[in-house]
Amino acid sequence: MTxxxxxxxxxxxxxxxxxxxxxxxxxxxxxxxxxxxxxxxPQRLVITTIPHAITGEDILSWxxxxxxxxxxxxxxxxxxxxxxxxxxxxxxxxRLVIKPDASLYRFQTPYFWPTQQWPVExxxxxxxxxxxxxxxxxxxxxxxxxxxxRLHKWMNHKWDFIVMQAKEQYxxxxxxxxxxxxxxxxxxxxxxxxHRPPPGTVSAxxxxxxxxxxxxxxxxxxxxxxxxxxIFTQQSIMRPRVKxxxxxGALVKYCATYNGHDPFLSKCLPSNPWITDDITYWNxxxxxxxxxxxxxxxxxxxSFGELLSDPRGRDDFRLFLKKEFSGENLAFWEGCEDLxxxxxxxxxxxxxxxxxxxxxxxAPRWINIDGKTMEITVNGLKHPHRYVLDAAQTHxxxxxxxxxxxxxxxxxxxxxxxxxxxxxxxxxxxDAQLEQNAKNxxxxxxxxxxxxxxxxxxxxxxxxxxxxxTQVMSKLSKTGKEVSPCRRPPPPAKT
Amino acid sequence: xxxxxxxxxxxxxxxxTACYRHLVIALGSTSDSQNLREELKRTxxxxxxxxxxxRTKLTSLLKDKTISKEDRAEYERLWVLFxxxxxxxxxxxxxxxxxxxxxxxxxxxxxLIQTGMTGSTTTVAARAMxxxxxxxxxxxxxxxxxxxxxxxxxTQVSQMMEEMEMKVQVAPWAVEAKQEAGxxxxxxxxxxxxxxxxxxxxxxxxxEEDGAGGxxxxxxxxxxxxxxxxxxxxxxxxxxxxxxxx
Numbered sequence: 068m069t070x071x072x073x074x075x076x077x078x079x080x081x082x083x084x085x086x087x088x089x090x091x092x093x094x095x096x097x098x099x100x101x102x103x104x105x106x107x108x109p110q111r112l113v114i115t116t117i118p119h120a121i122t123g124e125d126i127l128s129w130x131x132x133x134x135x136x137x138x139x140x141x142x143x144x145x146x147x148x149x150x151x152x153x154x155x156x157x158x159x160x161x162r163l164v165i166k167p168d169a170s171l172y173r174f175q176t177p178y179f180w181p182t183q184q185w186p187v188e189x190x191x192x193x194x195x196x197x198x199x200x201x202x203x204x205x206x207x208x209x210x211x212x213x214x215x216x217r218l219h220k221w222m223n224h225k226w227d228f229i230v231m232q233a234k235e236q237y238x239x240x241x242x243x244x245x246x247x248x249x250x251x252x253x254x255x256x257x258x259x260x261x262h263r264p265p266p267g268t269v270s271a272x273x274x275x276x277x278x279x280x281x282x283x284x285x286x287x288x289x290x291x292x293x294x295x296x297x298i299f300t301q302q303s304i305m306r307p308r309v310k311x312x313x314x315x316g317a318l319v320k321y322c323a324t325y326n327g328h329d330p331f332l333s334k335c336l337p338s339n340p341w342i343t344d345d346i347t348y349w350n351x352x353x354x355x356x357x358x359x360x361x362x363x364x365x366x367x368x369x370s371f372g373e374l375l376s377d378p379r380g381r382d383d384f385r386l387f388l389k390k391e392f393s394g395e396n397l398a399f400w401e402g403c404e405d406l407x408x409x410x411x412x413x414x415x416x417x418x419x420x421x422x423x424x425x426x427x428x429x430a431p432r433w434i435n436i437d438g439k440t441m442e443i444t445v446n447g448l449k450h451p452h453r454y455v456l457d458a459a460q461t462h463x464x465x466x467x468x469x470x471x472x473x474x475x476x477x478x479x480x481x482x483x484x485x486x487x488x489x490x491x492x493x494x495x496x497x498d499a500q501l502e503q504n505a506k507n508x509x510x511x512x513x514x515x516x517x518x519x520x521x522x523x524x525x526x527x528x529x530x531x532x533x534x535x536x537t538q539v540m541s542k543l544s545k546t547g548k549e550v551s552p553c554r555r556p557p558p559p560a561k562t
Numbered sequence: 563x564x565x566x567x568x569x570x571x572x573x574x575x576x577x578x579t580a581c582y583r584h585l586v587i588a589l590g591s592t593s594d595s596q597n598l599r600e601e602l603k604r605t606x607x608x609x610x611x612x613x614x615x616x617r618t619k620l621t622s623l624l625k626d627k628t629i630s631k632e633d634r635a636e637y638e639r640l641w642v643l644f645x646x647x648x649x650x651x652x653x654x655x656x657x658x659x660x661x662x663x664x665x666x667x668x669x670x671x672x673x674l675i676q677t678g679m680t681g682s683t684t685t686v687a688a689r690a691m692x693x694x695x696x697x698x699x700x701x702x703x704x705x706x707x708x709x710x711x712x713x714x715x716x717t718q719v720s721q722m723m724e725e726m727e728m729k730v731q732v733a734p735w736a737v738e739a740k741q742e743a744g745x746x747x748x749x750x751x752x753x754x755x756x757x758x759x760x761x762x763x764x765x766x767x768x769x770e771e772d773g774a775g776g777x778x779x780x781x782x783x784x785x786x787x788x789x790x791x792x793x794x795x796x797x798x799x800x801x802x803x804x805x806x807x808x
Contacts, residue, residue, distance in 0.1 A: 099673045107676055119592065119676035176677045177590035177661045185657060190646065197746045205747050219743040226739035227639065228646040230746045231573070235580035242685035243584075250678040251587070 080277035084183050088151070095153050095174065098129065105129045110157065110171055115246045120157065120171045127167050142167060150271035152181050155257030161265055173250075179258040181272065184283070187262045190225060193218040195259055197233030210265050324369055328362060336362070338494035344504035345494060346511075354378040355524065361490040368476060371468040375400075384471075387480040393471060395432035396463050399425045403460035407453055418451035426459070436462050564623050565633075568640050571619065572647070574692075575612040579647050579654075581605060581690030584683065586658045590665040591677035597698055599667065601687035602658060603708060606715060608691055609651055613719070616644050617726060624730055635737075641730065642737045645723075652719050659712050666705045 098104045110120035123145070130141040145165035148154050149172070156162070157171040165172070196215045200207060207215060219226060240248060264270045286292060327333050340346050351360050359379050367374040367383075374380040381397075388394040402421045409417060425434050426444060436444075440458050447455040475481055496504065582605045588598060623629070623637050665674060688695060 095675070096673050099676055110678075117678045118680060119678040173678050174675050176587055176679070177665065177675060178587045178657060184660075185653065188653075190650070200744065201746050205744060216743065223739050224642055224735050224737040225646050226743075226745075227741050228576075228643045230741045231576050231643070232580060232647075232650070233746050235577050236583065239577075239580045239584045239686050239689060242689050243683065244681040247593070247679045247681040251584075254587075254677065 081279070081281045081283075082183050082186055083274055083276075083278050084282045085181070085274055087147075088181055088183060091148060091151060091153055092180065094133075094148070097133070098126075099174070110173075112249070115249065117246045117250055120173055121154075122169045122171060123166045124168060126154070126165060126172065138167070147271065150261070152179065152258060152261035152271075155253070155260075157253065160253075160257060161260055163261065163271075173253070175257060176254055179254055181261070187272075189218060189222060190229065192259065192263055193222055193225075193229045194233045194236065195255060197229055198237050201233065201237055208265070214263065328366060334493065336360070336493055337491040338496070343494060343496050343501060344508050345496070347491065347494070349511075351489070351491060355382070358487055358489050359484065361485075361488040364485050364488045371464075371472045374472070374475075383480065383484055384475055387475045387478050388471060390478075390480065391471070391474070395425060395434050396467050396471070398432060399434045400460060400463050400467070403456045406456060411453075414453060415451055418448060418455060421456065422448055434459075434463060435466075564619070565636060565640075568616070568619055568623070568637075571612060571616050572640060572643050575609065575616055575644070575647050578605060578609045578612060578690050579651050581686050582609060582651065583654055584686050585690075586654045586661070588679060588683050589658055589661045591675050591679050593677075593679040593681060593683065594665065594667070594674055595682075596667060598683055599662070599708060600698055601683060601690075603711070605687060605690045606655065606712070610715060610719065613648060613651070613722070617722065620644055621726075621730055624732065638732050639737050639740070641732045642734045645726065645734065648719070648723055648726075652716070652723065655712065655716050655719065659709060659716060662705075662709055662712070668705045 105121050105125050107119045107121050109116045109118045126145050127138065127141045130136070130144055131138060134141075134144070136144070142165060145154075146163070149156065149165055150163045153175055154165075154172045155175055156164075156166075157173060159170070192214070196207065196211055196218065199211065200215070222229065240251060243251065261270070262272060280286075330339055335348060337347050337351075338345050340348050350356075352363060355378060363377065363379065367377065367380045374384055385394065385397055388397050399421070402417070402425070406414060406417045406421065422430075422445075424430055424432050426441070426448075427433075436459050440462050444456060444459045582602070585598060585602050585605060588594060589602070620637065620641055624634075624641060629637070665672075684695075
């Protein structure tokens with residue numbers, strides 16, 4: 068077919084293909100066969116009889132027979148057909164499931180089938196709501212009323228058209244005979260239950276994000292198209308291969324390690340705030356909390372990356388390094404991170420600052436990297452960019468990981484933190500308490516406030532002047548004693 | 563005056579669009595038939611004639627630079643009405659092509675969806691064409707030639723829409739509607755066109771268990787009244803005969 072629905076959508080959004088729709092349509096057509104399809108019976112209303120009603124149990128037995136599946140599977144399949152909108156229930160029209168008893172269903176007309184090509188328009192919904200308004204004399208359901216008001220606000224320029232069209236469609240519908248009118252109303256209502264579900268209904272029509280290219284369009288075979296295929300295959304060949312036993316082993320190890328720490332898979336102590344509305348868990352796990360939880364400290368032992376990415380862990384590590392007088396490594400690493408993630412305007416300044424403090428000969432916090440890396444870095448700093456210190460940063464990271472991390476885990480600092488770490492008890496809330504918690508929900512701090520606090524904290528950290536190696540050396544030579552622990556900077560600020 | 567003419571033509575286009583939508587909804591179901599396809603064709607042609615007429619009128623009005631500001635606002639409003647109607651019509655035409663292809667009529671085993679609708683749509687089409695009765699021709703090419711025509715008509719309509727958007731500079735979002743929310747409740751809905759007896763204006767919800775609640779009492783009352791009248795009439799006749807005999 069050459070006619071495509073190029074809705075003049077200048078945003079060029081296309082709906083992705085929903086593959087099950089074509090298959091469901093085939094099944095629907097099979098169901099219509101007078102000999103081998105689903106048996107239909109007339110539905111008796113008080114005055115009229117309307118043909119072509121089918122019972123839930125008939126549908127399920129037909130499905131089980133046709134596909135050779137068991138009843139539970141047939142129920143799932145049948146409910147899917149109802150949820151997509153190919154069959155609609157006549158009683159209890161808001162619950163889109165198949166009931167395995169004598170409750171009645173009917174097939175939906177092809178115009179109201181779900182399609183990939185024809186998105187459900189708000190204009191049509193507005194017309195439907197206006198028609199419903201006429202018929203129900205202004206008493207719409209709550210969610211319908213809300214939608215009506217919202218559409219009236221946003222589609223105000225089309226509102227005249229919507230009102231006119233609603234009236235005309237209402238009048239045109241009256242031209243048909245009574246049974247057909249009832250069927251039409253049921254069909255339309257079922258269509259909108261599927262595509263504009265009332266709150267609390269599960270919708271089968273969620274399809275994710277819109278696509279940028281038209282999935283129904285054939286891509287033209289330009290040289291560029293073939294060029295891209297070639298690049299892709301070349302890269303696939305060059306990709307390093309890992310034995311699946313190795314990668315699966317790594318996956319299994321990861322899952323085994325993190326299984327106890329995943330709040331979905333195991334208990335969240337004291338209680339999951341999303342479930343019990345009690346925010347103790349979040350308070351205990353704040354970034355700059357004084358006493359971390361045992362689970363958190365355990366996570367630091369898993370890998371060096373975990374330790375560094377947790378702010379509290381990083382603070383602990385920084386403390387340890389200060390005691391060992393190798394704090395400059397971490398400071399350099401943090402400086403590089405700052406450069407990588409910071410604003411472009413401050414990049415040059417930051418790079419120079421880092422060079423002066425860490426890399427230059429005789430710098431106050433000189434870091435120990437090998438000559439080749441130093442050469443590369445110094446050359447790169449002539450034209451600094453975001454990733455100019457990457458090589459040096461990686462070197463220092465590996466140094467810390469291989470050397471300091473192991474010592475940290477055996478150090479008294481870590482042991483102390485581990486001893487002090489708190490293990491909260493599980494909350495056991497009764498239903499009444501849960502309701503009470505839900506009532507006492509309060510919004511958390513605004514992100515603006517949080518960011519200000521973060522800034523203050525960082526300023527305080529910067530103000531605690533880093534231990535100057537020259538000062539320390541001079542002090543050592545003067546006093547001839549070990550530097551006492553009271554030189555240690557104050558512990559991280561509490562929030 | 564140009565405005566009144568425009569409004570009547572737009573009303574007519576609106577009516578035809580609504581009827582076309584009703585007809586397309588019946589496609590592919592058990593109320594589909596050759597007649598339906600022919601009705602669709604006729605309604606479509608009428609819609610296109612109206613569309614072309616509307617378009618020429620409105621473009622000439624909007625191109626006129628000498629009109630006042632209120633007039634221009636009014637014409638822009640009419641333009642938005644027209645383009646929304648055309649949008650609906652275009653989508654319906656495309657869908658009717660798709661569904662028409664999926665459910666051909668001239669095949670030995672027809673699989674039409676058993677939707678429960680069995681009546682004919684003659685009255686709807688008659689309303690669209692503004693005639694009393696529809697006359698059908700026995701056209702046998704409903705699956706092939708008809709769809710070919712439909713395709714060309716769709717391209718015509720799409721081209722017309724593109725031209726419209728290019729030529730006329732109207733910002734649709736700047737138009738303010740005259741009707742406020744709930745305006746459809748205010749006008750009186752015309753009742754009498756239905757073909758099934760006397761139906762009360764308050765149409766009830768199609769609740770399947772309760773059935774035709776309000777309508778039921780209406781019909782029962784009418785039956786009772788009619789029965790009563792018949793009985794009285796018979797009584798009078800008998801009484802007359804009795805009096806005559808004696």
